[in-house]
Amino acid sequence: EVQLVQSGAEVKKPGESLKISCKGSGYSFNSYWIAWVRQMPGKGLEWMGIIYPGDSDTTYSPSFQGQVTISVDKSINTAYLQWSSLKGSDTAIYYCAKHEGIAVPGEVAYWGQGTLVTVSS
Amino acid sequence: QSVLTQPPSVSGAPGQRVTISCTGSSSNIGAGYGYDVHWYQQVPGTAPKLLIYGNNNRPSGVPDRFSGSKSGTSASLAITGLQAEDEADYYCQSYDSSLSGVVFGGGTKLTVL
Numbered sequence: 001e002v003q004l005v006q007s008g009a010e011v012k013k014p015g016e017s018l019k020i021s022c023k024g025s026g027y028s029f030n031s032y033w034i035a036w037v038r039q040m041p042g043k044g045l046e047w048m049g050i051i052y053p054g055d056s057d058t059t060y061s062p063s064f065q066g067q068v069t070i071s072v073d074k075s076i077n078t079a080y081l082q083w084s085s086l087k088g089s090d091t092a093i094y095y096c097a098k099h100e101g102i103a104v105p106g107e108v109a110y111w112g113q114g115t116l117v118t119v120s121s
Numbered sequence: 122q123s124v125l126t127q128p129p130s131v132s133g134a135p136g137q138r139v140t141i142s143c144t145g146s147s148s149n150i151g152a153g154y155g156y157d158v159h160w161y162q163q164v165p166g167t168a169p170k171l172l173i174y175g176n177n178n179r180p181s182g183v184p185d186r187f188s189g190s191k192s193g194t195s196a197s198l199a200i201t202g203l204q205a206e207d208e209a210d211y212y213c214q215s216y217d218s219s220l221s222g223v224v225f226g227g228g229t230k231l232t233v234l
Contacts, residue, residue, distance in 0.1 A: 035223065044228035045212050061222050095168055104216040105223050107159035107174035114168055
């Protein structure tokens with residue numbers, strides 16, 4: 001059974017750093033893109049960026065380039081999303097997502113359960 | 122402003138048919154083969170669920186009341202025989218060659234009257 005299990009909810013202060021995780025199981029982790037998707041309170045889905053675990057090739061949405069870092073540890077089938085200095089506007093639910101597709105990322109049949117990040121002084 | 126444009130809301134009575142549009146451009150939906158449209162259903166407080174993939178394919182377990190289509194730079198999701206449980210947010214998704222990344226529509230809230 002394919003599963004993406006994310007780390008738990010976080011409460012942080014502005015300016016703090018944070019790294020959240022997404023552990024994949026039940027499939028060949030190295031062979032499928034993993035993306036991160038933001039959902040701010042009451043808002044829609046925003047695609048942040050993607051990593052291909054096999055070669056760590058990473059692409060960011062222009063809106064998130066320079067704001068976050070996506071990485072992967074193939075040895076433990078885990079992808080990460082990190083911030084060096086959080087802002088209040090980073091308060092959101094963050095989902096990891098396993099993209100299907102060969103030439104380009106396609107549909108997402110499997111999602112993590114979401115990680116709520118709250119940034120408040 | 123999302124790259125893919127959806128109506129903010131649609132509504133319908135139980136048993137009726139509703140459609141949700143998703144309008145893109147020549148760099149995403151209209152870019153040709155491989156630039157498929159996928160649709161997701163999200164009930165508040167839960168992760169999105171894949172509803173339609175590859176423009177018009179339903180994953181196992183999705184009722185055939187849900188169907189998708191694509192033409193030119195637009196796509197549509199149709200829901201027939203509306204049920205109360207269909208009340209949710211719906212998102213379209215594609216790939217954009219100019220951005221070299223995935224794009225979502227802004228989402229459409231479906232209300233079952």
